[in-house]
Every structure is written in structure tokens, then in C-alpha cells.
Amino acid sequence: MRNALRWLLSLVVLIGAASTAGTATAAEAPDSATATARSGIGAAAGPQADIKDRILAIPGMSLIEEQPYPGYRFFVLNYTQPVDHRNPRKGTFQQRLTLLHKDTSRPTVFYTSGYSVRTTPSRSEPTRIADANQVSMEYRFFTPSRPQPADWSKLDIWQGASDQHRIFTALKKVYDRKWIATGGSKGGMTATYFERFYPRDMDGVVAYVAPNDVVEHEDSRYDRFFATVSTQECRDKLNALQREALVRRTPLQAKYREWAAAEAATFTTVGTLDKAYEAVVLDFVWAFWQYSGEAQCADLPAAAGASDQEVYDVIDQYSGWSAYTDQSLANYTPYYYQAATEMGSPSLRMPHLKGLTRYGYQPARNFVPKDIPIRFKPLAMADVDFWVRTQGRSMLFVYGGADPWGAERFRVDLGAKDSYVYTAPGANHGANVAGLVEAERAKATERILTWAGVSAPQAEQAAPLRTYDAKLDRSQQLDRARSLRP
Numbered sequence: 001m002r003n004a005l006r007w008l009l010s011l012v013v014l015i016g017a018a019s020t021a022g023t024a025t026a027a028e029a030p031d032s033a034t035a036t037a038r039s040g041i042g043a044a045a046g047p048q049a050d051i052k053d054r055i056l057a058i059p060g061m062s063l064i065e066e067q068p069y070p071g072y073r074f075f076v077l078n079y080t081q082p083v084d085h086r087n088p089r090k091g092t093f094q095q096r097l098t099l100l101h102k103d104t105s106r107p108t109v110f111y112t113s114g115y116s117v118r119t120t121p122s123r124s125e126p127t128r129i130a131d132a133n134q135v136s137m138e139y140r141f142f143t144p145s146r147p148q149p150a151d152w153s154k155l156d157i158w159q160g161a162s163d164q165h166r167i168f169t170a171l172k173k174v175y176d177r178k179w180i181a182t183g184g185s186k187g188g189m190t191a192t193y194f195e196r197f198y199p200r201d202m203d204g205v206v207a208y209v210a211p212n213d214v215v216e217h218e219d220s221r222y223d224r225f226f227a228t229v230s231t232q233e234c235r236d237k238l239n240a241l242q243r244e245a246l247v248r249r250t251p252l253q254a255k256y257r258e259w260a261a262a263e264a265a266t267f268t269t270v271g272t273l274d275k276a277y278e279a280v281v282l283d284f285v286w287a288f289w290q291y292s293g294e295a296q297c298a299d300l301p302a303a304a305g306a307s308d309q310e311v312y313d314v315i316d317q318y319s320g321w322s323a324y325t326d327q328s329l330a331n332y333t334p335y336y337y338q339a340a341t342e343m344g345s346p347s348l349r350m351p352h353l354k355g356l357t358r359y360g361y362q363p364a365r366n367f368v369p370k371d372i373p374i375r376f377k378p379l380a381m382a383d384v385d386f387w388v389r390t391q392g393r394s395m396l397f398v399y400g401g402a403d404p405w406g407a408e409r410f411r412v413d414l415g416a417k418d419s420y421v422y423t424a425p426g427a428n429h430g431a432n433v434a435g436l437v438e439a440e441r442a443k444a445t446e447r448i449l450t451w452a453g454v455s456a457p458q459a460e461q462a463a464p465l466r467t468y469d470a471k472l473d474r475s476q477q478l479d480r481a482r483s484l485r486p
Contacts, residue, residue: 114186204451213344390415400431
């Protein structure tokens with residue numbers, strides 16, 4: 001009897017323990033999946049798992065934070081990348097990226113600005129058109145995505161494209177529908193380089209206002225742009241203000257020196273305050289056309305009757321006196337390094353400033369710290385240009401008719417297939433598909449939908465699948481860089 005009772009009690013305890021264990025397992029499943037994912041064991045996060053767990057199950061992926069946004073989930077992530085994709089044993093670094101998750105059944109847009117990544121939810125135009133997910137990548141060497149110590153020789157367009165390739169390869173297991181690469185300005189260049197080196201990854205490319213400096217020291221197209229843009233009256237007004245800032249170099253530079261002292265701004269990289277002063281002044285006309293237009297000409301003061309303060313203020317408004325301080329340049333060292341080693345940078349003749357300039361348009365090398373070695377590779381851009389013209393597939397380039405960066409642009413020749421170059425009339429560096437003439441806008445929209453694998457109507461009826469969201473879409477627009485940077 002005693003043995004029977006003991007057996008019965010043991011059975012009850014065993015059943016209760018099993019029941020409790022089952023309940024605990026069900027309740028704790030999400031946490032267990034998350035723990036498994038963070039350990040790098042991807043098999044535990046199957047298609048039915050929470051999207052965060054599936055992402056964190058990717059080896060090398062880690063979560064920085066998740067932010068809410070209606071209709072989406074937004075993640076800020078780190079991904080472990082090799083410093084040198086040719087030799088992965090030479091160390092790794094953490095590359096920051098973001099994920100705007102809609103649904104794994106939707107296409108995905110791979111966006112990059114070519115600079116730092118925004119860490120708040122945002123949506124590029126192709127993402128809105130195709131109602132897609134969006135992955136956004138911070139370009140290598142922009143902080144905090146910088147290897148330590150920084151081997152600057154590992155910052156080139158192939159290494160950057162290889163970063164994108166690894167991220168795409170990792171995420172394609174989760175987002176297995178169509179992918180489109182996109183970006184504006186340097187981001188448009190980046191999307192193009194990615195396509196050139198990994199042409200089988202993306203199903204389409206939409207590159208906005210992407211410069212294409214094929215021959216570094218041949219910039220006559222820029223000279224022609226500034227000689228013909230807008231009206232003679234507007235051009236003369238801008239040129240006169242720029243000239244006046246150099247004529248009044250002494251009194252205006254005194255204001256600049258006073259400002260620099262108050263802000264503790266220094267000029268070690270560029271060399272002297274005088275070099276920085278002239279660089280800011282020479283950027284003025286370019287910067288005006290980059291983000292403004294003919295309508296703003298009427299608001300400019302007339303140079304002849306303007307006070308020193310008015311001239312100083314208008315230069316600051318469009319060029320920004322802080323642009324060539326050490327403090328500002330430090331944020332953009334990766335860009336200037338790439339401009340000095342592969343991408344090139346523009347220069348202008350500026351006959352209206354004859355006799356007034358001391359340095360002219362300074363090369364990008366002048367804006368990189370002297371302790372970073374520089375070697376220019378003259379064939380890098382020619383290679384990309386030739387490939388786009390002869391082998392490009394499913395590529396769309398959008399430019400602004402009044403944007404100086406569009407003077408040297410990508411072209412598509414007979415060798416390219418299903419590829420297009422469109423210009424938005426009168427648009428500046430913020431040109432987009434929405435600003436194209438009706439027939440081109442419809443065609444571009446239809447191609448984006450087709451490349452994204454979305455059932456698209458006829459070109460003349462094509463329209464974005466999502467309406468414009470002032471908060472979500474405005475934040476993805478190009479940063480207004482008040483210096484000569486794309």
C-alpha cells in the first residue's frame with residue numbers, strides 16, 4: 001500500500017512537472033528564439049518566427065534598437081564585415097544599417113546615401129512606389145562604421161560594393177522577393193558601383209543625380225552649365241556677389257576670423273583660414289544652383305549696394321563658413337578620400353574671378369589630413385562608365401535640369417538593356433521621378449514596379465503603390481551639403 005501510494009504521488013508530480021514545463025515553454029518561446037538567434041544559430045528562426053528573431057539569427061547581425069512606426073517595424077542594426085573582402089582574416093568592423101520592415105512578401109529596396117545612415121524611419125522614392133521593405137547601409141569609414149585602426153587603403157568602391165553584396169546575401173534568405181538598389185548623389189554613384197561589381201544581385205537600379213567624373217581633369221561640361229543655366233540676369237547677379245566677396249576679402253575675412261575664434265574652429269587640414277575662406281566663396285554659385293533655383297535670385301542682394309555684412313551673410317547662407325574647418329571636414333574625410341583616390345572632383349575656370357583667386361578650385365587632397373596617404377586611380381571611373389554604357393541592365397538614372405552635378409552624368413549606349421536616363425526640367429539636386437515630364441514619369445514608375453516584381457499596369461497608367469508620407473518620405477531626401485560634395 002505504501003509503495004502504491006508513493007508511486008501514485010510520483011506520477012502526479014511527474015504529470016504536473018510535465019504540464020508546467022509545457023506551459024513555460026509555450027510562454028517563453030519568443031525569448032528562447034531571441035536567445036537562440038543572438039547566439040548565431042540561424043536554424044532556430046524559421047519562416048514563422050518573429051521578423052526580429054529571423055534577422056538576429058543571421059550570423060554577425062546584432063540589434064542596436066527597434067523604433068515603432070505605423071505600418072512598419074524599424075530596426076537599427078550592426079553587421080560584422082571584413083575590413084578587407086579580399087582577405088577576411090585581416091580583421092572585422094561593425095557596419096551600421098537600418099531595416100524598414102513591411103512584409104517578407106514585398107520586394108526590398110537597398111538604399112544608401114554613400115555617407116552615414118539615418119537612424120530614424122525613412123523611405124526612398126522607389127520604396128514608396130513599390131510598397132517595399134527598405135535596407136539602408138552606412139558607407140564604410142563613416143563613423144561609427146570605421147575599422148580601428150583605420151587602414152584607408154581599404155576604402156574604395158569595390159570594397160564598398162562588397163559590403164553591400166554581403167548584406168544582400170545575408171538578408172536575401174529572409175527577403176527572397178525582388179531587390180532594387182537606389183540612392184541619391186553619392187548614393188546614386190554607390191548604387192551604380194554596386195551594380196557594376198555585382199550585376200547579378202539586384203533586379204534593378206534607380207540612381208538619382210549621380211555624378212560621373214570619367215576624366216578627372218576635363219571639366220568643360222561644368223563650365224558650359226554655369227555659362228548657360230537660367231537667365232543672364234540671374235547668372236550675373238550670382239557672379240557679382242561671388243566676385244564681391246573676393247574684392248572685400250580683408251573686411252569679410254576679419255568677420256570670418258572673429259567667427260572662427262568664437263566657435264573654436266581650426267584650419268589645420270586645409271592649411272590656413274585664407275584657403276578655407278576662398279574655398280567657401282568659390283562654392284557659392286555651385287551651392288546656390290545645387291539646392292536653390294531661379295526663383296531665389298530675386299531674394300539675393302545686389303552686390304554693388306550690399307553692405308559687408310550682407311555679402312558675408314549670403315555667402316554663409318548658401319556655402320556655409322564652417323564647411324572647411326577641421327571640425328566639419330572630419331565628418332567627411334571618407335568622401336574626400338574617395339574623391340582624391342577614385343571618384344574625382346570638379347573644377348571650374350571662373351573667368352569672372354580672374355585676378356582675384358589665389359588657389360582656385362582646390363583638389364580633394366587638400367581636404368584630407370596629410371597623414372593619410374593618397375594615390376589617384378585614373379581608370380576607376382572610366383571602367384564604371386564603360387560598363388554602364390555597354391553592359392548596364394535595368395538601370396534608371398534621374399537628373400535635374402538645373403543641377404550642376406548633372407553636367408557630368410552617366411549615359412546608356414546601345415549595349416545597355418532596359419536602361420534609361422531622364423532629366424526633370426528645372427529641378428535641382430533634389431530631382432526625382434515625380435518631377436519628370438508625364439510620359440517619362442509613367443515609364444519610370446512602370447519600370448520600377450516591373451523590376452520590383454510588382455504587377456504593373458501599362459506605363460501610361462503606372463502610379464506609386466503608396467501615397468506620400470510627409471514624415472516618412474521627406475526625411476529620405478538628400479542632405480543639403482553646403483560645400484562642394486555630391
